[in-house]
Amino acid sequence: MAYTLNIIGAGHVGRVLGRLFAAAGAFAVGDVLTRSHAGALDAVGFIGAGRAAPAMDQMRGADVWMLAVGDDQIGAVCAQLALCHPLQGAIVFHCSGAKSSAQLAPATQAGALAASVHPIRSFADPAQVAQHFGGTFCGVEGDAGALAVLTPALLAIGAQPVAIEAQAKTVYHAASVFASNYLVTVLDAALRAYQAAGVPEPVARALAQPLAAESMANVFRLGAPAALSGPVARGDMDTVARQQAALAAWDGPTGELYAALVPATAGLARRKTNIGKDPS
Structure with missing residues (x-):
């Protein structure tokens, strides 16, 4: 069975990756949380899978957590996630190009494996990006165990993962x-x-x-x-x-x-x- 994936932050990047992962069977999309419940419902409609969650503490558990939030929100959102959910053995990754997986320290301290996945392209038109995502390079770094799960998932949606040095992320x-x-x-x-x-x-x-x-x-x-x-x-x-x-x-x-x-x-x-x- 596919790993379950919860999505926190369902803007353009989160909903495109969620849709692609679900369509490819790379992950089974579980709960989706974003700024408003209406936004989460809209994201679920775009993704074609999952359940809109009203709050983080009401999300179900998952094997993998994707934090597709703004760069300056990653640390705080990760800390809140670690408080709300047991993360031992889970994978937590963010989608920032500017911040490294070190921003996910609260998750790693709770026993999770951390990584970052940064698709190198513009997401101005989510529907168009989802349709033509194949060949997109993704900068990846983080724990080997996390990348062992995320890399096959990225390959399944047509991405080209490229390993980068975490300390040189900026x-x-x-x-x-x-x-x-x-x-x-x-x-x-x-x-x-x-x-x-x-x-x-x-x-x-x-x-x-x-x-x-x-x-x-x-x-x-x-x-x-x-x-x-x-x-x-x-x-x-x-x-x-x-x-x-x-x-x-x-x-x-x-x-x-x-x-x-x-x-x-x-x-x-x-x-x-x-x-x-x-x-x-």
Whole structure:
């Protein structure tokens, strides 16, 4: 028989994983608890399994507990869970990308095995994510016994588990911020700069798209050092200085962003220069 799974926190992440686990038969979904009973009922409808629980102390026991709550709530919710339910031999995991399984100390102190599972994707549209979840990478860390149960469950829903170091969890999460959020910020600077030069916004997007798309493709095909081009890569620091001054005169924050990126780009250019050199 499948392990039973209780879900605490049934927002986008909790309900998508619950639905996928239930549909794949990876876990038998038991009780679902979220901020309001109405929200729990809605989540149960989305998941297609389980029972909406009115309060934590009214949840039934389970083999596995998923805490899909906000990062700043994990510790408190876990402490409350440990007070309300016997956890000896149970598995408790959270879904945060920024916090490690160490946040679940109250559960481990009560005899549970702890882990974290972080799906690396946006959950803005739960129905769409649930339909196309296959291939999603999930950063996992925690107790070996917990991962021995969670890893097959993730594989059953089409996920690709990737082991990460618990002590480097914040750096791991920052990597996703660089690859997603800050990439958008840099592209926004490019689009605004084009417009400052008189290029209409739709045309600016058309100009930037092939540059950005080809650069990204080269990074993933060749690696970042080999993909780097432009004035810093050429060592044309006079051009870099003129561009930075022009941007600072046009828009101070954008000029500061450009200047902040120069040292890191110069370091990348040095790595590009050293590619293929004999280390002896």
